[in-house]
Amino acid sequence: MLELICLMRGSHAIFDFYKADSEKIAKEIELKKILEKIFADFEYEIIKTLYHQFKPEGVTASIISSQCQLSIHTWPEHGSFTVDFYSALEKLDMLKLCEAIKKEFSASEYDMRIIRTEDERLAKN
Numbered sequence: 001m002l003e004l005i006c007l008m009r010g011s012h013a014i015f016d017f018y019k020a021d022s023e024k025i026a027k028e029i030e031l032k033k034i035l036e037k038i039f040a041d042f043e044y045e046i047i048k049t050l051y052h053q054f055k056p057e058g059v060t061a062s063i064i065s066s067q068c069q070l071s072i073h074t075w076p077e078h079g080s081f082t083v084d085f086y087s088a089l090e091k092l093d094m095l096k097l098c099e100a101i102k103k104e105f106s107a108s109e110y111d112m113r114i115i116r117t118e119d120e121r122l123a124k125n
Contacts, residue, residue, distance in 0.1 A: 010088040012115040015098050018080050021106035026057035026076035034104050035063060035072070042097060044068065068097070081105070 024030050028051045039046050044065040051061045062071045068087035075081065083101060087094045102110055 010086060011094050012086045013094065013098075014113045014115065015083040015085065015101070015110050016080065017083070017102060017105065017107035017110045019108040020079050020081060022076040022079050024105050025059065025074035025079075025081050028053040028059050028061070031059045031061060031072070031074065035061065035070075038097070038100050038104055039063065039065060041100065042067075068094075081107075 024034060032049070032051055036046065044067045046063055046065050048064045049061065051059060053059055057076045058074050060071075060073045062069070067089055068085065070086075071084040073082050083098065085094065085098065087097075089097070098110070098112070101107075
């Protein structure tokens with residue numbers, strides 16, 4: 001009998017934000033400034049970033065730090081954006097970070113889907 005156990009450390013969630021300030025999510029320069037401020041406020045060292053500006057507006061970005069990985073895609077024409085978030089942080093810290101994102105982008109609401117949580121085990125016999 002072969003048993004494979006995979007211990008996942010951390011959490012993976014997707015957040016859909018709505019009714020955000022379209023000007024804050026339309027252009028790379030503004031998005032980058034806000035995301036880097038949030039990471040600095042939480043004292044997360046940014047290791048690598050990647051931003052892509054769509055024409056005429058909208059941005060896709062990825063930020064990697066030692067604490068988390070965050071990808072974001074914006075739809076300024078709808079005032080919405082999605083954050084795919086993987087973190088080795090405690091769930092409460094992950095939620096605090098997402099609340100900060102909501103506040104900084106002036107989003108009035110969000111939906112959250114937890115994909116995977118800390119210490120979830122997969123076993124295959």
